[in-house]
Amino acid sequence: MRAFSPEPRILPRPLLAGHGSGIELLDHDAVPGLPGGGGAPGSMLLLHGFGGDKAQLRPVGDALCPQGSVAVYPSLRAHGASHRPAWGYSVLDFAADLHRFGDALPGDLHLVGYSYGGLVAAVSAVTWGASRVRSLVVVDQSFDAHPDLHVADEWAEGSLLRWTYDFGHLPDLLERLGIPVLVLAAAGSRNILADEQERLSRRDSASLRLEIIHGSHADCYRNTGEITSAMRVFYRDHFSAVRKEQENS
Template sequence: MGHTVPELSRVGTVELLDHDRLPGTATGPGAPGSMLLLHGFGDDKTGLRAIGDALCPAGSVAVYPSLRAHGTSPAPAWGYSPLDFAADVQRILDPAAEPLHVIGYSYGALVAAVLGVALGPRRISSVALLDQSFERLPERYEADEWAEASFLKWHYDYHHLLDALENLGIPVLSVVARQSPVVPEAERTRMLARSQRGGHFSCVVTEGTHQSFLRNSATGIIEKFYARFMETCT
């Protein structure tokens, strides 16, 4: 990927996210190109490294940011909506580079969906959303250290992002962990029904908790999604 974006930090107007850009090493079936991997709350840029190592092919690049207030990335006093997180990530992307296959886990999945809609198919080739709800659930709000992010997530409905991604022609995969409480049963049912309609959206329910499915099944499910993506492009 190019080196134009880091020049932003030299003018003193922004603090960029801490992030790694690593060459792909996968030699088997995997992503059809370069990748962007977005972790969830409480993690950092290493959180999805195993998935990137397994799927990012030689000759491509995997980008791993630590989202704001995670790892050594900037932690402003406020600004924790999905749009704020997405804007941070946009600043570290090279607009002249090849389109990216984005994977987002938990809150990172919401950020991934925002990015896909904002940047469109010229910059985003596909979006994989790992165990995240997109519907309004204000009863889940918690006034803890992530109070602002919790309010802006659970008090707003983001399912329209899925509509927008489909309308843009960007393939979307939603992976739901069966033993995880994150995606309510009713929303899971609606996602599966949406998947049955065909089009650019697919949903897979897999065994495991919110944490365990990342280790046990996520990579294989995403790999199959990429295989279907490549079939439709040939």
């Protein structure tokens, strides 16, 4: 089982790594930002959805992570080369995995999450607060409870603990913390239903913005150009350094 690679790294070694404790940390890639990335100042933590892995959002990070920063792509538990415990699949378990190597992550983080990864990112942002997390982008993930979507399959625990609980309070907490949020809802998806879209639209303000992107829930994350375009505008409106860079380009 792979934890953190012994190859040369750009992140410091997490405190929990190599202590003989048997704790398995998430497999990840850490990729330096590129010149002309066009993202906000700070590094990025990008979280895939169920069935994906650390490569799923790599095109988004490659397009936006600025030079001098780093984009971190973990494979969540039971995905990719990360550990696969028999149980422990609530959003809190996934967020705790990130917390276990959080000391190795840069101080100023922009979180991006697709599908279930968006909910994990939101919980992590609330946990870490504005001193670590500068912004949050959620790609086609509902905050509402939808018990009818629970399926008793091999992911029964995660499905039950996700769909039978309402996470609609998270936007309020993020606003109180001063963490701006961009929600991207896929036009062909039924993940964020019309009533939730209406509620999110009504609170559209400096703290939360809702945008509609093309695609279904299954494929919207592939719309890299549309996603990164919306994120650039979002970053420009919240971070003066991005505005200056775009004005001078």
